[in-house]
Amino acid sequence: MSEFLQHIANTLILGGTYALLGIGLTLIFGIMRVVNFTHGELYTFGAYFVFLISSVLGLNFLLALPVAIIAGLVLGALIELLLLRPMRGADIDTTMLVMIGAMIVMQNSEQLVWGGVAKSVSTPFPETPLVIGPVSVSYLRVFVLVMALLLIAATYVLINRTKLGKAMRATFQDRDTAALMGVNVRAIYTATFAIGSSLAAAAGALLGPAYVISPHMGDIASLKAFAIVILGGLGNITGAAIGGFILALAEELGAGYVSSGYRDAMGFLIIIAVLLIKPTGLFARAERIG
Amino acid sequence: MMKFKLLAGAAAFAVLAGTAVAQESIKIGVNEPLTGPFAASGTYVTNGARIAADEINAKGGVLGKKLELVIEDNKSNPTEAAAVTEKLVTRDKVPVIMGAWGSSLTLASMPKLMEYQVPMLVETSSSGKITTSGNPYIFRISPPSSVEAAAFKPMVPKMTIKKVDFLVINNDWGRGAAEDFGKMLKGENIQVGLVETMDQSAQDMSAQLAKIKASDADTLMVTTAVEQLTLVLKQAAALGMKKQIITTGGSQNPDQLIAQAGSAANGTIHLATFAPWQPDSTPNPQAAKYFIGEWKKRGFDFPGVTESFRGYDGIRTIAAAIEKAGKPEPEAIRAAFWNVDVKGLNGDIKFQKQGPSGKESGQSVPNVYLIKIDDGKVVVPTM
Secondary structure: OHHHHHHHHHHHHHHHHHHHHHHHHHHHHHHHOOOOOOHHHHHHHHHHHHHHHHHHOOOOHHHHHHHHHHHHHHHHHHHHHHHHHHHOOOOHHHHHHHHHHHHHHHHHHHHHHHOOOOEOOOOOOOOOOEEEOOEEEOHHHHHHHHHHHHHHHHHHHHHHHOHHHHHHHHHHHOHHHHHHOOOOHHHHHHHHHHHHHHHHHHHHHHHOOOOOEOOOHHHHHHHHHHHHHHHHOOOOHHHHHHHHHHHHHHHHHHHHHHOHHHHHHHHHHHHHHHHHHOOOOOOOOOOOOO | OHHHHHHHHHHHHHHHHHHHHHOOEEEEEEEEOOOOOOHHHHHHHHHHHHHHHHHHHHOOOEOOEEEEEEEEEOOOOHHHHHHHHHHHHHOOOOOOEEEOOOHHHHHHHHHHHHHHOOOEEEOOOOOOHHHHOOOOOEEEOOOOHHHHHHHHHHHHHHOOOOEEEEEEEOOHHHHHHHHHHHHHHHHOOOEEEEEEEEOOOOOOOHHHHHHHHOOOOOEEEEEOOHHHHHHHHHHHHHOOOOOEEEEEOOOOOHHHHHHHHHHHHOOOEEEEOOOOOOHHHOOOHHHHHHHHHHHHHOOOOHHHHHHHHHHHHHHHHHHHHHHHHOOOOHHHHHHHHOOOOEEEOOEEEOOEEEOOOOOOEEEOOOOOEEEEEEOOEEEOOOO
């Protein structure tokens, strides 16, 4: 039983970050119909930003997260303005190729700047774990979970309770009608891509210190993000949030009770099952955005 | 017109190739992971190799020619490792290669060595299969897991171990280590419990560790490289795991663990193949001191020494073989490997025959040490 409780605690901790990873990706796909292959690189970018601020410049660790979020916003807006805006109206395959190219360039730039050897960030959190009954977790991971939940809540409020969010939802439902109603669709696209990117950077900034930071960390992160998005339904934010926790649960219980060799396969087995039974994702019937 | 361009291109290529031959140097291919999950280790080994080449060249080179390392990145990926081997042989025309760090990387390169009949000195890989599969182009200076396990055997009764769980990297190296150590431990009447694996690029091992934490074993043996090992130790500490942790494989870089895993590294025990903390008690103190001094002089981090010495020993062994062969040609170097006797930093490097007769691989038997991290310091327990 205590092992099971530990697995559930691990699921919550891991699921929070998976959800954060999935939301940024699903937001961009839902509104812009762009498959963002740079998602994992934006995640890596966020992680290196924390390394830069807290380890290279020696500034406060807690300062790193907001700065990484802002840097992610800026970089995302730049990618949208320079790469995606000129491609508007091009078919989805062309845009996809451009994004794959951008991913390769970003990954190699990271390698050029930081080298191939992984970096580790020290944090102000105590090394002794937080123990509650049979469950034990590190303070850093609790901080990561809390911040991830806050960011997910903030995204939810932004989309459902603000004017920008309303414009985003309108654009999602019908781009042309939204434009006729006076929504500046081009600005909405830039904002959407910037927000989605900053969520990826935030996930990297949170998880980088928990793991090690390397130029290839984005590969596995984007793979998981895609899995979560398919699981939750493309463009479905609530679906991505829940999908993140489901993937974490599948991996955790799969490794704990089936076989650790199939840990990463568990998530994909679920996805195959979902695609066979409910191809639009688990939560397709809910309102698709927000 | 098109034809003319092609001809011009071919001519230019021939000229370029010609100048490459005209340079008085002997090329040695270096096939290492410089990016990907094993980047830290591969970079250490490559820097060790550079020190050896520079040292040899400063003394006049080999056969009157300078050594030239042709370094290629195999990206921690077996497919790339095979491609790098092919590239080094066919494009750079190297007569001998050092590589490829990981067992899976080396195993993927081995058919290419057979195909092109070029010898490779294996500096780090641990899988038993490498020297027992009948590849006569393989000469290994690192200990296979079975040798590590045999070296650990006499220490086992002096430690308190009743039951062991394994957590290993899910490749030829990790699975081989679990098998060889498991066999040895069973022979010592020690129970073997769980054998859990982790993907080489996995960053979160909490699920496996939660399962291991709940088992009744008192000891956990971990086999992986330093980056993943750091995460395992941190995550085990976060789960409040109280088991004794022993690591194998020689790529643990204890000082790096202390720096990056902090107090989570305390109390952990490691089987290492070089103990640079007391250079005077290494098998070859003079060379060890020179190497450590040169390593520091170049501004590299001290923790890398436990890994980089293999690159240094590897290139010195290759240079000795070329010297004995009398000419930088693959077949002559392959034959000469059997006659080398190099004073390595971790004992004498001499190759013994291993594998099916008629197509044996070479295996040198280095020393294996047990070290412990105690209160943020490396100690060598006396046993």
